[in-house]
Amino acid sequence: MMNDIAAAPVLAVFASDKGPGDAERASLMSQTGTYFARRGARIICLVEKGVIPVPLITAARAAGGTVQLIADASIVLPSALTGVAMEVIAEPAERIGRVAQLADALVALPGSLASVSNLFGVWTAARALGRNCPVVMLNRHKAYEVMRGYAADVLSPGLPGHDRVVQFADSVEDLWSRVSRLVER
Secondary structure (H helix, E strand, O other): OOHHHHOOEEEEEOHHHHHHHHHHHHHHHHHHHHHHHHHOEEEEEEEOOOEEEEEHHHHHOEEEOOOEEEEEOOOOOOHHHHHOOEEEOOOOOHHHHHHHHHOEEEEEEEOOHHHHHHHHHHHHHHHOOOOOOOOEEEEEEHOOOHHHHHHHHHHHHHHHHHHHHEEEEEOOOHHHHHHHHOOOO
């Protein structure tokens, strides 16, 4: 684990346990939360409309990690998340902007369309702020295969070096390896 908290990367993790594959998603969130926390990452989650990635947050905290939530007013934390830092911001664009300000990199776990939409919103908000936040997606069971094609076909002509900004990982360990290489410290 990293000793210098100031040097710890701040990773916005986009995850959802809603929809098909809930049990596997919960397991991936737990693995990711534990793995990232043990390596000193600080995790930020955008939580809205009652969707909270509880397995990610509880695993990260159990491993000694720090988690911060950027939330809408509908979020009521379950008792298992007592003490988690939460900043409530009413406007969706302001929530997205806040995550864009804080994150060093964006991490997508297989989830829902809402989590991918939020990822894209934060990425574009960061770019508007002049920040080049790398994005790494866990492509478990080809969850982001369409995004891989989009990156190759659409991003490559308009975003020089897109392959250094948007990457795809095959495992939680690969996810961390890519994120840690992309985040400059």
